[in-house]
Amino acid sequence: MANLVLPPRWRLPESQVTPHDAWLNRRQLVAALGLGCVGAAVGCTPGPASGPVPERYPYALPEFARSSRYPGGRPPTVEITPEEAASAYNNFYEFTTDKAEVWKLARGFQPTPWAVEVAGLCHKPQTLDLETLLATMPVEERVYRFRCVEAWSMVVPWVGFPLKALLDRVEPLGSATHVRMVSFADKAQMPGVADQPWYPWPYFEALTLAEARHELTLLATGIYGHALPRQHGAPVRLVAPWKYGYKQLKSIVRIELVASQPPTFWNQLAADEYDFLGNVRPDIPHPRWSQATDRVIPTGERVKTPMYNGYAAQVAGLY
């Protein structure tokens, strides 16, 4: 993809970078480049044999998606969270509320075959299977800072496509104002759904149509240069990096254009703790803790949380 040009505005600010020689160690670099998967189109295994990186990814990204790196190379100085750390510290309540256990309990989840239904207020409602999405959507890599409302953060190399590309395809009606999205939920495959019946499954979230069409908003189908492991929301999940993690729902099965602000999972459960917008605002404390700083995974270092998680220049115009 030599002609793929990623505007530098997606790059993380200088304040979050480290000198080049302090970047990924070789083991992480091998994993990040997907070298552990060379030549294997289906059921490829990652480089590191030990640790919580799953033995097998649930599906393969097309070769072009796995190799669509930044032209001239990924920004070399960004300190990307080691994959072993990101894939072993997850929020995915459909499996468990224990972040360190999600990857283990997710092993029984079968994310293929998969289809996403795009419906509601649009001219061309349609259901797209995973293969069609991967083959026809403009998949690229984006390194984004990720911030959970619980005040921890990571830096993640997502592989995905702009949600706008999918919305353009169904041609929203002029009356559509919001995009409602729904996650998969199955008691048989997801022990957290079976064990926590008090939650209003399936998980549901929403963006305004303007947020959904924003250039930063992705549907991720991969991470670290390969398919999304189950614990990260295989095979397709939302990424909106200026918002808290709870907005970024996983394992999406339905996307619906609607004409008013719909209820959302955490906002419905506790509106005073999880507002609809879920924007990263270090100046607005959560009722039970400050949002001014966050804990970097896995080092535990405390850093100041930037306004809109570092994307103020891109999204301030939305608000």
Ligand SMILES: Nc1nc2c(c(=O)[nH]1)N[C@H]1C(S)=C(S)[C@@H](COP(=O)(O)O)O[C@H]1N2
């Ligand atoms: N379906 C679903 N999506 C979800 C969640 C969830 O419990 N279920 N948790 C959210 C929260 S709170 C966070 S912080 C992120 C975590 O994403 P990660 O585990 O891929 O880092 O997923 C979000 N998406």
Ligand SMILES: [Mo]
């Ligand atoms: Mo979160």
